[in-house]
Amino acid sequence: MSQALSVLCAGAGGYVGGELLRLLYQHPHVGKVTAHSRSQEHRAIGDVHPTLAPLTDAHFVGGELSELVAQHDVVMMALEHGESARLVGPILAQPPRLLIDLAADFRIADPSLYARYYGPHPTPELLSRFRYGLCDVYGQTLRDATTIAAPGCFATAAQLALYPLRKLITDTQPTLFAITGSSGAGAKPKDSTHHPARAHNLFAYSPFSHRHEAEIVQSLRAWTGRSDATARLLTHSGPMVRGIYLTLHAKVDAVLPPGTVEAALHAAYHDRPLVRVLRKPPELTHAIGSSYALLHGCQSPDGKEIQVTVSIDNLLKGASGQAVQAMNLALGLPETSGLHAVGVFPC
Ligand SMILES: NC(=O)c1ccc[n+]([C@@H]2O[C@H](COP(=O)([O-])OP(=O)(O)OC[C@H]3O[C@@H](n4cnc5c(N)ncnc54)[C@H](OP(=O)(O)O)[C@@H]3O)[C@@H](O)[C@H]2O)c1
Structure with missing residues (x-):
């Protein structure tokens, strides 16, 4: 992989989105990060996520998510339950190289199993397009995946x-x-x-x-x-x-x-x-x-x-860290790129 990746992060104002930004801004193969948020549009990222202030002076962007997709290699969605299913149609119509959803919307392949726990799925025809990104089990089999559902915590x-x-x-x-x-x-x-x-x-x-x-x-x-x-x-x-x-x-x-x-x-x-x-x-x-x-x-x-x-x-292995691990595996990057941080103790 020679060119640095551009990544669009939807739901970047939330807790998982903030952790995604922290990992992506420090990722050696990521050159551009766009933080999308409906509620935080125009605000400085460092004002919403103060620990990220030393990493970037950038601001959140708003607007139609699907209109930003073409400018990015990777799209990560960290939205509240149901929003990914609502928004993903236009994104998949002009798919990025890799789409990773961190919500529960596309984790279950069988619509009847999904319905038992969540109610009827709004777009059941899309369920089979997603690979389940349990990285520590599926590892290199995620190579070249284009659409991944990150597991729940x-x-x-x-x-x-x-x-x-x-x-x-x-x-x-x-x-x-x-x-x-x-x-x-x-x-x-x-x-x-x-x-x-x-x-x-x-x-x-x-x-x-x-x-x-x-x-x-x-x-x-x-x-x-x-x-x-x-x-x-x-x-x-x-x-x-x-x-x-x-x-x-x-x-x-x-x-x-x-x-x-x-x-x-x-x-x-x-x-x-x-x-x-x-x-x-x-x-x-x-x-x-x-x-x-x-x-x-x-x-x-x-x-x-x-x-x-x-x-x-x-927020890391259970969400953003595993999503970045899935991105690394899908795109053939070293699996642990951007994920070398060890724990903090005491905390
Ligand atoms: N938290 C976890 O441990 C965890 C682990 C695994 C998976 N997940 C899944 O990941 C997705 C995102 O989870 P999350 O914990 O990051 O949820 P969250 O903090 O509520 O953020 C989700 C979205 O809600 C909006 N939002 C609502 N209230 C906000 C506020 N006070 N400040 C900033 N943004 C706010 C933001 O989108 P807009 O600004 O665009 O409105 C934000 O991106 C969910 O589907 C969740 O199930 C969460």
């Missing part, structure tokens, strides 16, 4: 836990217990993200109905070949701002020899540059600020139960 952590064990788990409904920070709900203030409601507090939400289950079920069925495979995602809101901490628990029919789970994790991820398999359970803060996933796996003394713990930054 909980779904990323859940699938990274499940993938190595897909052949071992006989339990048709593994349990995934997860806690997220308040930035997972976006920049717009809500009762459930208000500081007094979140600080020093912990509560379950979306019992038996979290929408990310759809992505997890879709992958589990594809990986196991079992059409009845499902998964239960137990989601909780935690007192932190960033991060997802997830624990998978599953039963197995056979007795696993000692070290089986650890070996499966190493076999799946030994050559994946942004996954680290640890010797003890990760801590949430050790992933914050980075695009790494930190994993630990073990089994019960009788070899009949599996536990895997995952720590990720929801």
Whole structure:
């Protein structure tokens, strides 16, 4: 790749959009970044995202997104749910080299599975055009992809836990217990993200109905070949701002020899540059600020139960970092370009 890339980022005023800008402005193969926002048009990027002020004096642009597409190699969309599906038609009519959507609109290939969790899809005919960008699993197979749906944050952590064990788990409904920070709900203030409601507090939400289950079920069925495979995602809101901490628990029919789970994790991820398999359970803060996933796996003394713990930054590995990783893979760039930052601790 000789020429620097130009990237159009829609939804750049939001939390995920801000993190995308931070990564893209520091990416060695990106020469031009256009930050699109309906609500922040004409404002300085550094006024909306103060940490980015040293990186750019540029301002947000507004107007019709589709009219800006032709001037860019890559389009990234970090919009609220449903907006990508509404806007993507004219963009795909004159497609950029690569389109990456970070919302849930195009993550599910089967319209009936989508409908079960989200209601009817407004443009079901477009679902099959998107590749599912779970980068640490699909890696180089994303090369030359032109249209990618970046996975959800909980779904990323859940699938990274499940993938190595897909052949071992006989339990048709593994349990995934997860806690997220308040930035997972976006920049717009809500009762459930208000500081007094979140600080020093912990509560379950979306019992038996979290929408990310759809992505997890879709992958589990594809990986196991079992059409009845499902998964239960137990989601909780935690007192932190960033991060997802997830624990998978599953039963197995056979007795696993000692070290089986650890070996499966190493076999799946030994050559994946942004996954680290640890010797003890990760801590949430050790992933914050980075695009790494930190994993630990073990089994019960009788070899009949599996536990895997995952720590990720929801805004990076769970969103913008994984989207940049997908861009690198699709365009044949080094997979970790622009993603070398390690975590910040304490934070
Ligand atoms: N947050 C996460 O951890 C996470 C992880 C994975 C995927 N996602 C997905 O990524 C997409 C974007 O998520 P997000 O967390 O970035 O949502 P967000 O902060 O609410 O931003 C989404 C868009 O809403 C508008 N907006 C609403 N209120 C705003 C405000 N007060 N300040 C600035 N912009 C505001 C902006 O678009 P305009 O200015 O154009 O109106 C913004 O781009 C969603 O589909 C989400 O599901 C989020």
